[in-house]
Amino acid sequence: MNYKVNEKGYYGDFGGAYIPEMLYPNVEELRQNYLQIIAEPDFQKEFHQLMKDYVGRPSPLYLAKRLSQRYGANIFLKREDLNHTGAHKINNTIGQILLAEKLGKKRIIAETGAGQHGVATATVCALRNLECVIYMGEVDIERQAPNVARMKMLGAKVVPASSGSKTLKDATNEAMRDWINNPIDTHYIIGSVVGPHPYPDMVALFQSIISEETKKQLIEQTGNDQPDYVLACVGGGSNAMGMFYHFMDDENVQLIAVEAAGKGVSSGFSAATTYLGKEGVLHGSRSILMQTPDGQVVEPHSVSAGLDYPGIGPQHAHLFKTGRGKYVSITDEESLEAGLLLTQLEGIIPAIETAHALAYLEKMEFKAGDNVVVCLSGRGDKDLDTYIKYFNL
Amino acid sequence: MSLFLKSQISNLNSIEMNRIKQLFEKKKNILSIYYTAGYPDLIDTVRIAEALEKSGADMLEIGFPYSDPVADGPVIQASSKQSLDQGMTLNILFGQLKELRKNVTIPVLLMGYVNPVLQFGVENFCKACAEVGVDGCIVPDLPMVEYEEFYKGYFEEHNLSNVFLITPQTADERIKKIDSLTNGFIYLLSSSATTGKNLEVGNTTEAYFSRIQNMNLKNPTMIGFGISDKQTFDKACAYSNGAIIGTAFVKAIANGNIEQNVSDFMKNFKG
Structure with a gap:
C-alpha cells in the first residue's frame, strides 16, 4: 500500500x-x-x-519513567514542546x-x-x-x-x-x-x-523531521527503530503526520491518531471528524469533514483551539480509510485530566491538544516491554487559563 | 449505458441548442445578474427572477449558498449565510426553480461551491438541473482536471454548460484548454479578487481583455467581478459579449420591495 x-x-x-x-x-x-x-x-x-541553532533540534526523546510505571510499558515522549515557540x-x-x-x-x-x-x-x-x-x-x-x-x-x-x-x-x-x-x-x-x-x-515533509529523529533516538535507546505504538493528537493533523511519516511503511508499528471528542462524540459539541464526518471537499482538498446532509460545513467544538477544526488532512483520511491508522477520540474532560496527570508524574505541563494523545494511554492495554512513542506536540503555558478554570487552581 | 455512449448521444442532443447558446447568437452587450437564492427571504428566489426578466435582464446566475464561500466578499457571504439560516437547501431550490420556469424564459445558471454538489451527487445534480430547466452551472472550486475526468459526461448528457473562470494570471494554454472543455461562455474575472471589488480598467486590465479578445476563442466571454453601474458595464462590453453584476445587485435588494428595487436597479443600465 x-x-x-x-x-x-x-x-x-x-x-x-x-x-x-x-x-x-x-x-x-x-x-x-x-x-x-x-x-x-x-x-x-x-x-x-x-533547526539546530534557532529551533533547538533535535528535540529529545524522553523515556518517561513514572508514566511508564503507571501503564506497564515503555512510554517515550517526543519533546516538540521544547522547540522555540513551544510547539512543533x-x-x-x-x-x-x-x-x-x-x-x-x-x-x-x-x-x-x-x-x-x-x-x-x-x-x-x-x-x-x-x-x-x-x-x-x-x-x-x-x-x-x-x-x-x-x-x-x-x-x-x-x-x-x-x-x-x-x-x-x-x-x-x-x-x-x-x-x-x-x-x-x-x-x-x-x-x-x-x-x-x-x-x-x-x-508533512517539513514536519517529518519529528519521526526522522525519533527513529534514530529509538535505535540509540532501545536498539530498535520500530516501536509498538506511535500516538499523536489530530486537528488538521500536522504533528501526527510528522510523527507518523517515517513509520507509515513499517506495518508492524501501530499508528494511533487521537481526535477531540469535545463534550462527547454524540453531544453536538465535538470535533471527532472521522467519527462524525463524511467524504467531501473543505479548504481545497477532498477529505473527510463534518457536514450536514446538504454539504454545509458543521461548526466543531473542542476545549482545545488547535483541535477545533471540522476536517482532517487528506493523508489522514487515507490512513483512516485504508485502516493503516487507528483514529480514536478523547473528550475535553479526559484530556484535561491527562494534562494534570503528566504534570504531576513527570513535571511537564502539556498543551491541551497534546493531552488528548496522552489521555488515550489510559484506554490501551500493553504487554510488558511494549515501546510506545507519544508526540508531545506543545507545551501548556498558553492553556493555563483553561487548566485554572477546570481544576479551580 | 456506458458513459462513452451517453456522451455520444448528448453530442446529438446538444445540436438542440440550449438557451445560453441561443442568447449569444442573437444578442450583444448581454446583461447577466447574479443573486443568492433564498435571499432576502427564502421564498424570494422566483419573484426576483420574474422581476429581473421583466426589467430587461438577459441571463440569471442564481447562487446556491455555501457555509464557506472563499471566493466571495462580505456581501455575498452575508447573503449566503442569511439564506442558509432561513433553511435553504438544494432540494428546496430545485423546487423553486421548477416554479420559476413557469414564467421565466431567459437562460438560468446555477452558481455555487462543489461540496454541496458532491453531497447531492453530481449525476443527480445534473439531472435535477435539466429537469427544472437550468441551462448551465458555475462551480468555481471544481477543478478542470476532475471535471474532465469524472463529471463532464453528466453535464453533457443533460445539455448543461459548465462555465469556467479565468483571471489576468491565467496562462494562454490553460485558457485554450478551458475553451475546449466548455460550451456556453467563459467567465473573465476583471482582476484576481473576491467578489465585490470595483472594476478599474487601467492599462493592465485593458491589455488582458485585449489579449483574450485576440485569442479568437470558440466561446463567447462575459466579464464579471467589479461591474456595478452603466459606466463599468459599457467598459466591459467593449471587450466582451457582456457583463455579470453580482454584489451591487445583492446590496440593492437587501431591504424593501423586491419588484421596486429590481426595477430601480435595472434602470441604471438603460439608455
Missing part, C-alpha cells in the same frame, strides 16, 4: 486541489517548485542549520519561509487557531524581515490573548475573522480570500497538512 502522495496530488481517494481559478497560479507555482527547492543543497543546509509548528514555518524567499515573495499570510501557528509564522517573519498578516477568529482572539500579544510584539498584523463560527475554519477562509486578492507577491503559510495539493505533502 502506498501512503504518500501520487503525481496527481492524491492519497487514494483524497487530496487534489479544489480551488477557484484565482488561486490556481499561486498553487501551481508552488506545486511546480516545492520538491525541487526543498531538495537543493543550500536549502537543506539552511533549513537544518536553523515552527518546523513547518521555517521550511515555508525559506521556500517563500526562494519564490521571491515579499508578504506572508497565515491562519491560526490557538495562536501557535500564528506565533510560529510571526517569529519566522521577524527572523527574515518579511511583512506578516495573521488571520484569527474573533472567538480565538479572545480565548488566546497572550498569543495575540506575542504576534503583535513580533511585528505581525492580527486580523480578526468575524464570519461563521469566528474560529480556525473562518480564519482559514479569510486567509484564502487574502491570497485571492494578492496573487503575486504573497505566500500563504498553511499551518497544517490541509489545503490544496501540494500543501499537505509540503507540510
Whole structure:
C-alpha cells in the first residue's frame, strides 16, 4: 500500500486541489517548485542549520519513567514542546519561509487557531524581515490573548475573522480570500497538512523531521527503530503526520491518531471528524469533514483551539480509510485530566491538544516491554487559563 | 449505458441548442445578474427572477449558498449565510426553480461551491438541473482536471454548460484548454479578487481583455467581478459579449420591495 502522495496530488481517494481559478497560479507555482527547492543543497543546509541553532533540534526523546510505571510499558515522549515557540509548528514555518524567499515573495499570510501557528509564522517573519498578516477568529482572539500579544510584539498584523463560527475554519477562509486578492507577491503559510495539493505533502515533509529523529533516538535507546505504538493528537493533523511519516511503511508499528471528542462524540459539541464526518471537499482538498446532509460545513467544538477544526488532512483520511491508522477520540474532560496527570508524574505541563494523545494511554492495554512513542506536540503555558478554570487552581 | 455512449448521444442532443447558446447568437452587450437564492427571504428566489426578466435582464446566475464561500466578499457571504439560516437547501431550490420556469424564459445558471454538489451527487445534480430547466452551472472550486475526468459526461448528457473562470494570471494554454472543455461562455474575472471589488480598467486590465479578445476563442466571454453601474458595464462590453453584476445587485435588494428595487436597479443600465 502506498501512503504518500501520487503525481496527481492524491492519497487514494483524497487530496487534489479544489480551488477557484484565482488561486490556481499561486498553487501551481508552488506545486511546480516545492520538491525541487526543498531538495537543493543550500536549502537543506539552511533549513537544518536553523533547526539546530534557532529551533533547538533535535528535540529529545524522553523515556518517561513514572508514566511508564503507571501503564506497564515503555512510554517515550517526543519533546516538540521544547522547540522555540513551544510547539512543533515552527518546523513547518521555517521550511515555508525559506521556500517563500526562494519564490521571491515579499508578504506572508497565515491562519491560526490557538495562536501557535500564528506565533510560529510571526517569529519566522521577524527572523527574515518579511511583512506578516495573521488571520484569527474573533472567538480565538479572545480565548488566546497572550498569543495575540506575542504576534503583535513580533511585528505581525492580527486580523480578526468575524464570519461563521469566528474560529480556525473562518480564519482559514479569510486567509484564502487574502491570497485571492494578492496573487503575486504573497505566500500563504498553511499551518497544517490541509489545503490544496501540494500543501499537505509540503507540510508533512517539513514536519517529518519529528519521526526522522525519533527513529534514530529509538535505535540509540532501545536498539530498535520500530516501536509498538506511535500516538499523536489530530486537528488538521500536522504533528501526527510528522510523527507518523517515517513509520507509515513499517506495518508492524501501530499508528494511533487521537481526535477531540469535545463534550462527547454524540453531544453536538465535538470535533471527532472521522467519527462524525463524511467524504467531501473543505479548504481545497477532498477529505473527510463534518457536514450536514446538504454539504454545509458543521461548526466543531473542542476545549482545545488547535483541535477545533471540522476536517482532517487528506493523508489522514487515507490512513483512516485504508485502516493503516487507528483514529480514536478523547473528550475535553479526559484530556484535561491527562494534562494534570503528566504534570504531576513527570513535571511537564502539556498543551491541551497534546493531552488528548496522552489521555488515550489510559484506554490501551500493553504487554510488558511494549515501546510506545507519544508526540508531545506543545507545551501548556498558553492553556493555563483553561487548566485554572477546570481544576479551580 | 456506458458513459462513452451517453456522451455520444448528448453530442446529438446538444445540436438542440440550449438557451445560453441561443442568447449569444442573437444578442450583444448581454446583461447577466447574479443573486443568492433564498435571499432576502427564502421564498424570494422566483419573484426576483420574474422581476429581473421583466426589467430587461438577459441571463440569471442564481447562487446556491455555501457555509464557506472563499471566493466571495462580505456581501455575498452575508447573503449566503442569511439564506442558509432561513433553511435553504438544494432540494428546496430545485423546487423553486421548477416554479420559476413557469414564467421565466431567459437562460438560468446555477452558481455555487462543489461540496454541496458532491453531497447531492453530481449525476443527480445534473439531472435535477435539466429537469427544472437550468441551462448551465458555475462551480468555481471544481477543478478542470476532475471535471474532465469524472463529471463532464453528466453535464453533457443533460445539455448543461459548465462555465469556467479565468483571471489576468491565467496562462494562454490553460485558457485554450478551458475553451475546449466548455460550451456556453467563459467567465473573465476583471482582476484576481473576491467578489465585490470595483472594476478599474487601467492599462493592465485593458491589455488582458485585449489579449483574450485576440485569442479568437470558440466561446463567447462575459466579464464579471467589479461591474456595478452603466459606466463599468459599457467598459466591459467593449471587450466582451457582456457583463455579470453580482454584489451591487445583492446590496440593492437587501431591504424593501423586491419588484421596486429590481426595477430601480435595472434602470441604471438603460439608455
